[in-house]
Amino acid sequence: MSIADPFEFIAGHAPLLISIPHAGTRLTPEVASGLTDAALPLSDTDWHLPTLYDFAKALGASIIVGNYSRFVIDLNRPADDKPLYATATTGLFPDTLFDGRPTFKEGQHPSDAQRQTYLAEIWQPYHQKIQAELARIKAEFGYALLFDAHSIASFIPRLFDGRLPDLNIGTNGGLSCAQGLSDVVERVCASQSSFSYILNGRFKGGYITRAYGQPENHVHAVQLELAQCNYMDEIEPYPYIVDKAEQLQGVIKPLLAGILQFGREI
Numbered sequence: 001m002s003i004a005d006p007f008e009f010i011a012g013h014a015p016l017l018i019s020i021p022h023a024g025t026r027l028t029p030e031v032a033s034g035l036t037d038a039a040l041p042l043s044d045t046d047w048h049l050p051t052l053y054d055f056a057k058a059l060g061a062s063i064i065v066g067n068y069s070r071f072v073i074d075l076n077r078p079a080d081d082k083p084l085y086a087t088a089t090t091g092l093f094p095d096t097l098f099d100g101r102p103t104f105k106e107g108q109h110p111s112d113a114q115r116q117t118y119l120a121e122i123w124q125p126y127h128q129k130i131q132a133e134l135a136r137i138k139a140e141f142g143y144a145l146l147f148d149a150h151s152i153a154s155f156i157p158r159l160f161d162g163r164l165p166d167l168n169i170g171t172n173g174g175l176s177c178a179q180g181l182s183d184v185v186e187r188v189c190a191s192q193s194s195f196s197y198i199l200n201g202r203f204k205g206g207y208i209t210r211a212y213g214q215p216e217n218h219v220h221a222v223q224l225e226l227a228q229c230n231y232m233d234e235i236e237p238y239p240y241i242v243d244k245a246e247q248l249q250g251v252i253k254p255l256l257a258g259i260l261q262f263g264r265e266i
Helices: 029-034 054-059 112-141 179-190 207-212 242-265
Strands: 007-010 016-020 062-066 144-152 167-170 197-199 219-227
Touching: 007 112, 016 054, 016 112, 016 242, 054 242, 062 112, 112 144, 112 207, 144 207, 144 242, 167 179, 179 197, 179 219, 179 242, 207 219, 219 242
Parallel strands: 016 062, 016 144, 144 219, 167 197
Antiparallel strands: 007 062, 167 219
């Protein structure tokens, strides 16, 4: 089996790369045939993020978007599948949904050999492109900025208590970016009253933020996990709600502008 087009990439001219690893809905035949009825709607997808962040092209950002569903392979988990969180989570090859129900019908998950193909032909190319683009940006500007974009349903009792804050900023506990950049992000979030926010709460940053955020080497990474209720309907078929999205973009736009300004000043 050969995997085609594991990601979409748009080249920019600014020192910012936006990674969107979980918006993909493409399935391999063996994954599609093995999914449970509960998994078939692909509810754990980061729906519509390429649309929500489309404005970033005008800022000059480079954008990489994974094409395959996280049910095939999760691009934001390490290749060795070492757990990122001590609390409930999902792995490199998710066998459960966020709510704990099984992803695959009994005995119908992909084989180990098939999953190794996914690792080699989906996961590796995505990460090689991130590495190459960050290296290109750093060679041109002397530093690189990485923004890892995510979203999730606002209520998932298995993963977190109560309603998730609207804006969940992750900097791996302050390790993935300079303190000054973290301050900029917090300041933008605090300057508005429409959306709640938290820094390094339930979502501190997944593999991408942790692996590539190396401020000591002038590569700064921030993850933003959005509560999906602020730009879409969380009920299937998960429609994008333009009016809500525009209001949310009113925060995300200055957030990205502030990140770029931080880069110009370091």
